[in-house]
Amino acid sequence: MKYTIVVSAMVLVNALLGACTTVQPWERGTLAKPAMSTEDPPHEKTQKRRTYSAKEGGAAATGVGGGGCGCN
DSSP states (O other): OHHHHHHHHHHHHHHHHHTOOOOOGGGHHHHTSGGGOSSOOHHHHHHHHHHHHHHSGGGTTTSOOSOTTOOO
């Protein structure tokens, strides 16, 4: 029983420490690409907000009235 706890703890520590790394200067360009961003581009945010308001228009969730058909 004690052996499995020790082995489990060692595996957990190894997994957590293995995820840490230093990013080299030549690798930063790859991480700075727009595809690596966690946020949507502004034009996609606008389109998603518009689609959401069209879907939820009957409930006026975002303050936009209208039906769920997407008509403005």
